[in-house]
Amino acid sequence: MPAATQAFKEHYKRYLRYVLPDTEHAPPEQAMVVTTLVNVSLLAALLVPAFVVEYALVQMWRLVVPLSVAGVIMVVTPLIYRCSQSMSLARELFIASLFSFKLWECVVFGDVVSPGAVWFVTMPLLAIMLGSVRSAVAWLVITNMAMILTHLLLGNSVVFPIASTENPHFLYIFSHIGASFSIAIFLLIVESARRRAFHRLKIANEIISNLAIRDALTGVYNRRHIVSEINRAEDAADSFSVCLLDLDHFKRINDNHGHAVGDLVLQRVAGAVQDEIRQSDCFGRYGGEEFLLLLKDAHLAGSKQLLERIRERIEALEIEEMENCSRITISGGVAQYRPGESSSETINRADQALYAAKAAGRNRIIFESANQL
Numbered sequence: 291m292p293a294a295t296q297a298f299k300e301h302y303k304r305y306l307r308y309v310l311p312d313t314e315h316a317p318p319e320q321a322m323v324v325t326t327l328v329n330v331s332l333l334a335a336l337l338v339p340a341f342v343v344e345y346a347l348v349q350m351w352r353l354v355v356p357l358s359v360a361g362v363i364m365v366v367t368p369l370i371y372r373c374s375q376s377m378s379l380a381r382e383l384f385i386a387s388l389f390s391f392k393l394w395e396c397v398v399f400g401d402v403v404s405p406g407a408v409w410f411v412t413m414p415l416l417a418i419m420l421g422s423v424r425s426a427v428a429w430l431v432i433t434n435m436a437m438i439l440t441h442l443l444l445g446n447s448v449v450f451p452i453a454s455t456e457n458p459h460f461l462y463i464f465s466h467i468g469a470s471f472s473i474a475i476f477l478l479i480v481e482s483a484r485r486r487a488f489h490r491l492k493i494a495n496e497i498i499s500n501l502a503i504r505d506a507l508t509g510v511y512n513r514r515h516i517v518s519e520i521n522r523a524e525d526a527a528d529s530f531s532v533c534l535l536d537l538d539h540f541k542r543i544n545d546n547h548g549h550a551v552g553d554l555v556l557q558r559v560a561g562a563v564q565d566e567i568r569q570s571d572c573f574g575r576y577g578g579e580e581f582l583l584l585l586k587d588a589h590l591a592g593s594k595q596l597l598e599r600i601r602e603r604i605e606a607l608e609i610e611e612m613e614n615c616s617r618i619t620i621s622g623g624v625a626q627y628r629p630g631e632s633s634s635e636t637i638n639r640a641d642q643a644l645y646a647a648k649a650a651g652r653n654r655i656i657f658e659s660a661n662q663l
Contacts, residue, residue, distance in 0.1 A: 302332075309368045318490055323377055323421040327368055329479050330384065330416065334364035337468055344464050352398050353391075360391040381420040385413050385429060389436075396440045405465035410437060412469065415476055507553055508560035511574030516582050519572045520633040523586060531593055531626045532636055533583040534644045535563070535600075538619045538652040540579035543612070551611045555618060559604055566600050582637070590626070590657075597622060597655045605653065619653035626658070 310316055310324045338361030345353040364384050371380035388409065396404040410433040417426035503515035511519075523530045537543075537559060544552040556579065563581065567573055576582040585593050600620075607618050623643025627636050639658050647656040 305368075309372050318487070319421070320377075322486065324368075324371065326419050326421075326479055327371060327377070327380060327384070330419070330476075331365050331368050333472060333475055334361055334384075337472065338364070341464075341468065350398070353395060356391050356394050360387040363387040377421060378425075381417065381422060381425060384420070385416050385425070388416075389413055389429070389433065393436055393440070396437075397444065407437065408466060408469045409472075410434075412472060412476065415473070419476060419480060505560075505575040508557050508575050510560045510564055510581070511572060513574065513576050513582070516572055516574030516576070516584060517633070517637075520584055520637070523584065524627065524633045524636075527629065529587055529627065531585045531624055532633075532640045533585065533593075533597060533622050533624045533655075534576065534637070534640045535581040535583060535620050535622045536644055536648070537579040538621055538648075539616075543618075547612055551609070554611060555609060558607055558609060559618065559620070562603050562607060563600055566596065566603060568596075593624065594655075594657075597624065601653070601655055621647040621652045622655040623647055624655060624657045 306325060306328055309328055310321065316324070338357060342354055342357055342361070345351075345357065364387050367380040367384045370383060371377060374380070392404075392406045392409050395406045399405070413433050414426040414430040417423075417429050503511055505512045520530070520532060537555070540552065540555070543555055556575075560573075560575065560581065563573055563583065567583065567585075570586045572584040572586070574582055585596070601622070604620050605617050609618065612618075621644060623640045623646065625636050625639035625643060627633075643656045643658045647654050650656065
């Protein structure tokens with residue numbers, strides 16, 4: 291990226307942060323409207339001097355000074371917003387300045403044959419871009435009434451003052467180019483805002499979808515999602531196994547160290563299991579201190595190795611808040627899906643194997659076949 295472009299972006303961001311200090315945490319709609327105000331004021335800072343030079347070249351001094359004043363007001367509207375915190379005030383000052391000059395331009399040229407009359411169409415657009423439909427409707431009425439009244443009052447009494455110049459079409463061409471350029475920029479701003487809004491909506495939907503399937507404490511899948519995954523595997527007639535994991539003596543941890551430490555233990559255990567499983571597997575919190583693991587397309591020997599590795603890793607966990615206390619251990623029960631049975635039946639068989647692991651002394655994984663690791 292060229293250094294000049296990078297420098298401009300840095301200055302632009304700094305100016306935007308000055309106008310809206312809390313840009314990162316401002317409501318999206320407010321940030322979008324303020325950004326638009328800054329953008330149109332910068333556009334005015336670009337175009338107004340060009341038109342001032344144009345009118346100076348053709349010696350139309352009755353337009354140079356009013357345009358300069360209107361341009362200054364339009365350029366400083368972000369600062370007016372910064373001081374007043376009123377978007378309505380900043381918006382109406384910007385549009386009123388542009389309107390006042392264009393109306394005066396019609397008076398100077400006589401009738402709505404003014405080259406700048408085309409700019410009246412931009413004022414309702416500006417109002418919408420700056421966050422007010424009511425203002426847009428009002429300016430739509432005002433601009434149209436102004437053009438009608440100007441034509442009725444001045445149309446037959448003022449002589450077109452530039453008709454004797456060498457190139458009477460110069461002002462029209464320049465004004466139309468400026469208006470076209472501005473409308474294109476307006477549309478670009480609107481499209482950019484639409485894309486940003488769509489991106490924010492997409493992120494929000496992803497967050498909502500994620501919250502709907504995740505356990506708030508541990509970050510792993512919740513019961514509803516893990517069971518739905520098991521049901522999906524059942525419907526597809528896939529080969530799979532389910533494993534119920536239960537923390538041993540978890541109530542003792544809560545009683546001796548408090549629920550905050552208990553929550554930390556759940557988080558660490560969930561993270562340890564999540565790190566060990568394959569991408570194709572599905573792991574979630576079943577309830578309380580129980581977790582449910584779906585092993586897809588896993589052979590018996592591979593399942594035993596994986597679950598034993600998980601058991602050893604959890605046993606090796608070190609929790610600083612539980613120093614000088616017994617190790618954290620888990621018990622587990624595993625059942626392989628049998629074609630024709632429901633997923634709840636498979637989970638019940640895993641639950642029975644879990645009870646067998648508890649009865650056998652805990653800190654072990656029992657397969658439904660009673661083969662103990």
